[in-house]
Amino acid sequence: MIRSLDELSIENKENYDKLMRYLINTAMFDYHIGVEFTNKLPPLAPPISYNSRGKLIIMNARWPYPTEIPFQLAHEIAHALHEDQHYYNLNTKTANSGEASANIFAIKLLQKYCKENDYRFDTYYKFAQAFGIPKHVYYLLKEITEASMIDAVD
Numbered sequence: 001m002i003r004s005l006d007e008l009s010i011e012n013k014e015n016y017d018k019l020m021r022y023l024i025n026t027a028m029f030d031y032h033i034g035v036e037f038t039n040k041l042p043p044l045a046p047p048i049s050y051n052s053r054g055k056l057i058i059m060n061a062r063w064p065y066p067t068e069i070p071f072q073l074a075h076e077i078a079h080a081l082h083e084d085q086h087y088y089n090l091n092t093k094t095a096n097s098g099e100a101s102a103n104i105f106a107i108k109l110l111q112k113y114c115k116e117n118d119y120r121f122d123t124y125y126k127f128a129q130a131f132g133i134p135k136h137v138y139y140l141l142k143e144i145t146e147a148s149m150i151d152a153v154d
Helices: 010-030 066-082 092-116 124-130 135-153
Strands: 034-038 048-050 056-060
Touching: 010 034, 010 066, 010 092, 048 066, 056 066, 066 092, 092 124, 092 135, 124 135
Parallel strands: 034 056
Antiparallel strands: 048 056
16 A cells, blocks of 8 residues: 555546546535645544535545545535534434445446546456555446446546
8 A cells, every 4th residue: 555645656646636636626526526635633533524605625635545535525525525423323224325335326426537548457446446445445446447447448
């Protein structure tokens, strides 16, 4: 696991920066969601999104696994767009459903980024690794990505 962006090659740093610009611009300009990175959270504090009285995502700039940040941001965009925070934690079923929906949205947003930039992967596992998608989310990958990955490779 990469713990610092300094571990990335120059080309990978440029790709990472391009991806982050894409996600931030998507949040701000396409969905009218503010995005703020802060160094004031503990290293393992997850990002959070708000969608009442304006939409805002607060990202943890001290997150110890920086390659996971793009997926986290895409995931939080979904929460800011679709989750009503008042109902989100009513019960485990609602929370799990909301998390799965946010993960699906994030995967599809990253997939859209790949299509727009002509990035191709021959397996959904390589796609997931490239975007720091956590392993506990892999169960969603096959149904979401398989058809488009096969189309992209052929």
